[in-house]
Amino acid sequence: MRPEGRGRHGDGECSPRQKGAQTFRRGRALAFYRQLETRRDTLKKQLEAPELQSIHPVIAGELKATESIMNDFIELFQLNEILEQAQQED
Numbered sequence: 001m002r003p004e005g006r007g008r009h010g011d012g013e014c015s016p017r018q019k020g021a022q023t024f025r026r027g028r029a030l031a032f033y034r035q036l037e038t039r040r041d042t043l044k045k046q047l048e049a050p051e052l053q054s055i056h057p058v059i060a061g062e063l064k065a066t067e068s069i070m071n072d073f074i075e076l077f078q079l080n081e082i083l084e085q086a087q088q089e090d
Contacts, residue, residue, distance in 0.1 A: 029077040036070045 043063040046052050052059060074080060 026077060026079075026082070029073065030079060030082055033070065033073050033079060033083075036066060036073065040066050040070065
């Protein structure tokens with residue numbers, strides 16, 4: 001049996017393969033976050049469109065929900081540092 005809290009190598013560190021998988025998952029999470037940003041921007045534009053005034057409350061609700069998901073995503077996947085770096089590069 002392996003000791004609790006230790007990886008396959010028993011040294012408490014992640015193997016290079018595990019770090020690669022973590023980086024891959026973080027990259028996918030970041031790509032999904034970018035999709036959420038696009039959705040948020042689209043909803044903001046829809047709020048400004050006069051022809052969509054009749055459904056303004058629905059769009060505003062979707063916008064709030066999307067921003068909530070984005071905030072949860074940042075916390076869950078610890079994307080703060082990556083997003084800050086990307087903003088500095090832009």
